[in-house]
Amino acid sequence: MLYHLAALFMGSFGPARLLQSYAVLIVVALYLGFSLTVLFLPKFYKRLPHDRGREFTPTAEAAKGKPTGAGVVFISFFVLLVALIVPLDGLQVCMVFLTWITMLTGFLDDRSTKSWGEYLKGALDLVICLTSAFILYYFLSKNNADEKLYFWLPFTSKNITIAPWLYICITTIMLWLSINTTNCTDGVDGLSSTLVLIALITMGCIFYFILGHKEISSYLLVPHLTDGATWAIMTFCLAGVLMGYLWHNASPSSVLMGDAGSRALGFFIGVCVMVSGNPLLILATSSIIFVNGGMGLIKVFLMRFFKIKVFQKIRFPLHDHMRHNHNWSPTQVLLKFMIMQILITIALTGIFFKVR
Numbered sequence: 001m002l003y004h005l006a007a008l009f010m011g012s013f014g015p016a017r018l019l020q021s022y023a024v025l026i027v028v029a030l031y032l033g034f035s036l037t038v039l040f041l042p043k044f045y046k047r048l049p050h051d052r053g054r055e056f057t058p059t060a061e062a063a064k065g066k067p068t069g070a071g072v073v074f075i076s077f078f079v080l081l082v083a084l085i086v087p088l089d090g091l092q093v094c095m096v097f098l099t100w101i102t103m104l105t106g107f108l109d110d111r112s113t114k115s116w117g118e119y120l121k122g123a124l125d126l127v128i129c130l131t132s133a134f135i136l137y138y139f140l141s142k143n144n145a146d147e148k149l150y151f152w153l154p155f156t157s158k159n160i161t162i163a164p165w166l167y168i169c170i171t172t173i174m175l176w177l178s179i180n181t182t183n184c185t186d187g188v189d190g191l192s193s194t195l196v197l198i199a200l201i202t203m204g205c206i207f208y209f210i211l212g213h214k215e216i217s218s219y220l221l222v223p224h225l226t227d228g229a230t231w232a233i234m235t236f237c238l239a240g241v242l243m244g245y246l247w248h249n250a251s252p253s254s255v256l257m258g259d260a261g262s263r264a265l266g267f268f269i270g271v272c273v274m275v276s277g278n279p280l281l282i283l284a285t286s287s288i289i290f291v292n293g294g295m296g297l298i299k300v301f302l303m304r305f306f307k308i309k310v311f312q313k314i315r316f317p318l319h320d321h322m323r324h325n326h327n328w329s330p331t332q333v334l335l336k337f338m339i340m341q342i343l344i345t346i347a348l349t350g351i352f353f354k355v356r
Contacts, residue, residue, distance in 0.1 A: 002028075002085050022229035026208065029085050029237035036081070037074050037244020041255065044073050049111040051256055066253065069110035071261025074241040075103040081241070086233045091139035095271050096234070098132050102179065102267040106259030121259075125176050128267070133171035136274055137164060143226070150223065152277050154352045157221045174279055175270040177294060178286065182266030183259060184293025184317045188330045189251035191319060192289075193242055194338050196265045199285035200239040202345055203272040208232035210353065211276060220353050223277055235272060238265075251330050284348035288341040292318040 002019045018024045048067040079100050082088070088096070105124050109116045141147045141164075149167050150159035162170075186192035210216050212228020225231070242265070248255050257265075266289075273282045282290070296316025302308040315321035319337065322328040328336070 022208070022233060025085055025233050026204070026236045029081060029233050030240040030243075032085075033077060033081055033237050033240025034244045034247075036077050037241045038247050040077075041070060041073050041244060041248055044070070045255060048072075048255070049258075051258075066256055068256040069107050069258035069260045070245060070249075070255045071103050071257045071259070071264055072107040072110075074245045074257075075100060075261065075264045077244075078238050078241045081237050082234055085237065086230060088230070089139075089227060091135065091275075092227075092230065092234065094135045094139075095132070095268075098128060098135075099264050099268050099271070102128055103260050103264035106183075106261070106263040110258040110260050122180075125179050125263075126172070129172045129175035129179070130168070132175055132267075132271065133168045136171055136271070137167050140275070150277065151279065152222050152356075153280060154355050157356045159223065170279055171274050174274060174282065175267060177290070177297075178270030178273075178282065179263050179266040180297060181286070181290050181293035182269070183262040184296055185289050185319070186257060186262040187317055188319050188323075188333050189253040190246060190249055191330075191334050191337060192262055192265075193246045193249055193257065194334060195286070195289050195341055196269065197239055197242050197246065198338070198341050198345060199269050199289075200235050200242065200272075202285050202349065203269070203276070203281075204232045204235035204239065206276060206281070206349075207235060207272075221356050222353065225276070231272065231275060235268075238268060251334070278352065281352065284345050284352060287344050287348075288337050292316075292337070 002025070019028075045067040048069050051066050051068040079096055082092075082096050086092070102125075105121070105128070109121065137149065141149050144150075149162045149164075151162055152159050182192060182196065185195060207225065207228040210220060210228075211222065211225040212232060214224050217224040245255075245257060245261070249257065269286060270282070273279060273285065293316075295311065295314075295318065299311050299314075299316055302310055315324055319333045322333055322336075323330070
């Protein structure tokens, strides 16, 4: 909205042209998202459900009684700010709406006195992810003259054509895993939000400085994303509201994001990775999240459906293992996981964009 309003007022008010600068809009989105969440999130504490404690979780007692489901607030702020600031296209409107729907399913579970259960939540995730996969395929393929989709990968400068059925499968799995591993990582004050923040800033920089820049993308032999700068505004907007939430969630936290926040954040990260055209970027943005939460999902899946026991001496999510078995404090878990993710992000980003 601001972008288009600027075009109307540029003739009579010169500084209005700044609002057509993507760099300025990124700054506005980041700072406005942070400020709104810091100032107004505490005003919703009384209206949010309260954490009932998680069985078998070392931090259950500390979290019990705190307002949870804060994702309904900061994700709603994100949606409103994106509508206000970002010049959206059809694909982006759909993905923002589905991010909000993903948040809503998590919030309804947060406020329910009885958990929805793993199978119901898994089925809802599957419907959302499959719908998103078809929408992504439809819009992204329309951007190419031959209406085909391509992946760019490390170690080769050639783009790889992806069959529609394969793209749908990869995208659905990617989004489902991103939702659920991010959800599993939400167990230590500030952990999930900090790791997601690293992922969002990474994707925002990739969208704006590399994929959205015609000359740089050409130099690095990666496809140019014409609306990369727009995606960058969206990611920095979400980073801003997440920073605002983290301001209140830093240990000792006063509020928890709940499934409403973690599920929506995981979904949006997965969407950004698929829009980038390289699904392996999820390793650069979220490898610690995937290891921390994903290995537990594998362990449960193999045990429940195939009676195969693996990782018997390892407690999952991995942050619980480090706290319970290695006596790491919550602060140690947060800082060490954050450091490992930053090191991995820098290394893999360099490999993906230069070793081609």
